[in-house]
Amino acid sequence: MSLQYKQDDFVLKISDYTDQTNAIVGKYEAYLDAITTENFEHVREAIRRALRFLVTDKYRNTQELAEENWHNNSKLQLKYNALEQYLLNIQIKDKKAASIDLATGTGKSWVIYGVAQLALAEGLVDKVLVLCPSLTIEEELKKKFEQLAGSQTNQQILKELGGVHPAPSIKNANVPILSGDICVENIHAVYQRTGSSIQDSFLGKGQRTLVISDEAHHIYSPDEAATKKWFDFIINPDYDFAYHIGVTGTPYIGNDYFHDVIYRYGIKQAIEDGVVKKIDYKLEEADQDKGWDETWHNHNEIANKYSGKLKPLTIVVADRIYRTVEIWKELSEYISKKEKISFEEASKKVIWVASGIPSNKQEKGIIESIIESPEKARKENLSTLKTVDEPDNSVEWIISVAMLTEGWDVKNVFQIVPHEQRAFNSKLLIAQVLGRGLRIPKGVEQPVYVRINNHEKWSQEIKDLYEEVLELENRISYGYSENRKQYDFPLYNLDYVADQKTVGSEKQPSSKEPKIEKLKPQNKVKQTYSEYSESGSVSFEIEIQDNEPIESAARQIKLFLKDKDPEISKEWPIKRIQEFLSSKLDNLGYDSTYVSRENLSTFKQAFGPMFREAGKQVVRLILKAHNTSEIKLKNLPTQTFSESSIKRNGYLFYSKEGLNALKKEEYAILKDYLEDKDKIQTGGLSVVKEVAEKYGGNLQEVDFLDQNLIQVDDENLKTIHNLVYVSFDPERQFLKALQANIDLIDSFLKSPDKGFYSFPYSYKPAETGSSHVKRENFNPDFFLKLKGKNEMLVVEIKADGDSHPKNRAKYRDAQEHFKVLNEKLQEKGVKWTYHFYFLSPDNYTDFFQSIRNGKLYWKSELMQILDNSNSPF
Structure with missing residues (x-):
């Protein structure tokens, strides 16, 4: 089995979390919340990551960041034997130059504006130059930036934070770019000698300028003539730009992933989070000679589904401009015949889109033989494209070359047809094609799909590329099992409203009371x-x-x-x-x-130091609980884990009976591993070596079969799930300890990481310096129902000594949450009591012993550390 590399292996980690850097990054939380919506945390994190890289003193340039990552990343060392070999893949090494990978439709414009605005507000730079590959993208970015810059709320927040430039002007290079301006310009205007202020505004001023490149894959593409100019402009010593951030949803040079990415939010994650449409791709087809029948059927099926709500669009992707015109004619003729309408009526439903008419005589001749005045028609089509989502626009079908639709924010695309293999034969092209249909229209119920209808006859040839872009893997799902109803139980939660108040930390009395930070759990x-x-x-x-x-x-x-x-x-x-x-x-x-x-x-x-420093006034988010609500385990979302996660860092607890509840194809995935596990447990050294050969030849490669696949007797797997999967070793250790003490409980639940049982908590991202309070949801790890009692033990698992500010805040607000929940349940006459614990591996056996002894108000060492925190957040 060959070693596989994933995109995440190449993402650069920025390991500067000093108080100074945290204070800068943390203080803009209110601003980040203001410019984005709740489910776009990835946008906020991308902006934070870029800002952290730009302001940190730890790395003078990208090379220093890359060197640190190579030394700390075993995957990079395996792929590149020498540091020098690895550094050859970093395009710009001597500046603070990095890329952000955001899947199309997930908020790149927000990220570009947010990074630009905060760099100006922090006083890191005087001007920002945003470059993009086309006039279409320039117009869209300017429109969005003007809305964001004109927001009184955004301006007020930055003024209160002392922003150097809280209200930037949005300009293009037709006018001088002054201090505090954001200039948005397409790259072609940068090369112009007349009518552009680029030279006057930026020449020799690069040390105080941030350059942000949208669709940054163009900068490094070997197939584009203009690319070298773009790259040369960024590194031009006459400008001497000190900072560059590239943003793209397709960070590939051919099939090679960028090596300067500092934040990644890929298509797979965006799909799982419901931020973009799910990909409905073809696996197999019985007949290949179908013409346009299948594509037309798909289009109309989708149109019927959304009838009265919106007008679905189909994009057909060609590999050459002249082919867009040929396909336009072919498809228009098909629609005319199929729908029994004239060619003129049918052709109004279809447009071809191109950046220009090819200069090649043969290709130009083909276009002119089909369309009279092709340049005029091309411009009319581009104009029509701007309103193609609107119901009164007659267009339903768009024929285009993949790269020509960047910056086109149409949301009604529900089918994409890669018409030729050459339009779909690299990771870059695949990512670009998929990106055209990812955006979700407003008001459409989830799940939302975009269907990829390529020719199955060449699917196998692009399968590996396609799956790497989508990060498709064999996955195993698990959820509520009707056969395990005896382990069902009700869960109760609280509904919240939030209110900010100014409070002070309590002053310690002067009676010389000794302070106990923590005690070790003790048992005879x-x-x-x-x-x-x-x-x-x-x-x-x-x-x-x-x-x-x-x-x-x-x-x-x-x-x-x-x-x-x-x-x-x-x-x-x-x-x-x-x-x-x-x-x-x-x-x-x-x-x-x-x-x-x-x-x-x-x-x-x-009995040493007995005084405590007086507290100070702080702004605190007060969370007010209202009504209780019951959560039913039947509504648990289906959870999945990938095949590869079992081999890396995941742990699967299973019983033979639980395996029987799996789908046939999912059981087949696990069956191979379980059979190999039996072989290495029962066979001799020769058998073990034989199995090891299957996994790469190294005996250590098969350790996961014993360590990560953990069989449990069915009567001890006391949960409504047929399987239990956990991602981290502390959770594995807890489940092992639970199995050793399974007689203490009637049932347990490993709760999903999000989307099931949660409640709000608040914390300060930076422990020192000015920082707004951040609000997030806390999803506890485990629920344990005590044997024969209506008492619930709620457990959050962490590593030993993990006293991160977020954990302190979670512990503080969780204590209050379950205290209020118990009170309200008692008022309603609901006879359930909740007990909350923060546990780490050091205290697992002590925890279960305390439960065995009936001491439910027991505290772990970690709880004591968190309880004794001086931080109000």
């Missing part, structure tokens, strides 16, 4: 487990010996205080110390009749 006995190669998971109980009775622990601390500070010792008699120790242990749900040796040391250290 603990149920744990070990994993054996033949026996599998074996559970057993261990007894903890190293404990001190609570009275003895109090006396030891009293002696410790006498030795360290006699004055403090007077304020702390043994009885007060014992009450203090007991209260701290009781609050965490720990046994307070004794103190473990580790916790005794922690208590002693806590």
Whole structure:
């Protein structure tokens, strides 16, 4: 099995998260929320990533960023044996020059404007030059930018943040470009010597100019004559541009993915998020000699589906301009005959679109033999194209060359026909063709599809390219199983409204109360487990010996205080110390009749610094809970995971009975892996080596069969899912620990990462400096129903010690969420109680032991760390 590289392997990671950089990037959250809609977080993140790269002091240029990534990325090192070989793929190394990969229809215009505006607001540059490949795109960008720049809300936010240029002027190069301006211009105007202000406005001023290139794949394309000029302009020493951001939905040079991408939101992710249409592509056809019948049938089927709502469009993609005209004539004749209308009427439904009439005599002659005055017709078609979405426009069919429709924001495309193989035979062309139909019209119910109707006879030849662009993989799905109804249970959530208020952090009283950051979970006995190669998971109980009775622990601390500070010792008699120790242990749900040796040391250290800095006034998002609502497990969304994820970082828990619920084709995917797993478990070394050959020849390549595919007895897989898949090792460890303690629960649910059970929380992206509060949704990982009780344990899994500000905010708001939820359920007479936990692998066995002991108000080490955070956000 050869090593496969994915686009994500080449994305450059920017590892500067210093307070200084975070403060700059974080302070613009309110602005990012204002210019985008809720489901366009990828746009906001693209802008943040670009801004972080532009303002960071860690990297002087792209080469330094690339070098760091090569040293930290094993995939890059495998593909490129030497750093120098890798760097040859970075087109512009000596500037801060990078690319952003956003699938067509996912908000590239927002990203371009947002990066331009924030670079000006931050004072990083004085001017921004936005370059694009055509006049059509220039006009569309200017129109969008003028709307965004004219927003009083946007201007007010940036003024309040002290933006250097909060209200930029949007211009083209027909007039001088001044400080605070954003110039939008098509690349051809840049080369003009007359009528353009490019030289006067930017020559010698590149160090204070940001250049942003839309449809940036044109810059590096070896097939375009104008490309070299575009590239040469960006690197021209007379201009000396210091910053360049390229934005494109097709970041390929032929079939090679760009190597300077700092943020990627690909077609696959956009489809999964519902931001663009789903791709309905052809797998097989019984007959190949169909003419236009299938295409026409598809078009009319879609038209009937959306009748009265919108007018669907079909795009037919040719590889040459003269072919667009030939196909126009051929299709018009077919429609005339099929729909029993005149050729003149049929031809009004079809237009051909081209950038010009070819100079080649033969090709020009073909066009002129079909159309009288082709240049006049071409211009009329371009004018018609601008309103093609409108119902009173008669056009339903568009014949074009793939690259000529960039910047064309039509949303009503529901069928694309790559008419010739040459129009679909590289990743660049495939991405461009798909991009023409991805945008979703307003008011159309999901799911929305665009049908790709290529000739199946050459599908196999482009299959690998096509699947790499779409990142198509074999996928296995799982969801609610009717055969597992006994594991169903109700879930309750709260509806929220949000309100911002100014609050202050509480001032610590001056009574010299010691502060306990965290205590280790303590038990006299603990149920744990070990994993054996033949026996599998074996559970057993261990007894903890190293404990001190609570009275003895109090006396030891009293002696410790006498030795360290006699004055403090007077304020702390043994009885007060014992009450203090007991209260701290009781609050965490720990046994307070004794103190473990580790916790005794922690208590002693806590009697050091006893004062806490007074709080300060901060703006806090107050979340107000209203009504409760019931969520039914039957409405769980179907979840999927890819075949390759099992081999990389995913873990599948399955039972033999659960496998039977899979679709036939999905079971076939897993069957191969499970059979190979049996072979390496039961066979000798020669068998293991034979299996390893199948996966690349290295014995380590088959480790995933044992480690990532985990069989569970069906009676212990107590969930309504027929399978359980998790993406990270801490989640795997938790499920293993749960299996060892499965007798404690009636049922459990691994909740989807989004779209099922969630509630809002707020946090500050930057811990220092000015930063607006950011609001997101929290989706807990696991729900565990206690055995025989209407009590729900809600568990969020993190790595040990992960006290990121987002986790602190999640923990704070989750505590309040479940507290209010319990109160409101009690008021309604609903007899369910929720308990929330943040867990990491260090405390899994302690957690289950506390549940076994009936101590549901127990706290993990991570919860204590998060609980003791000084940050109000």
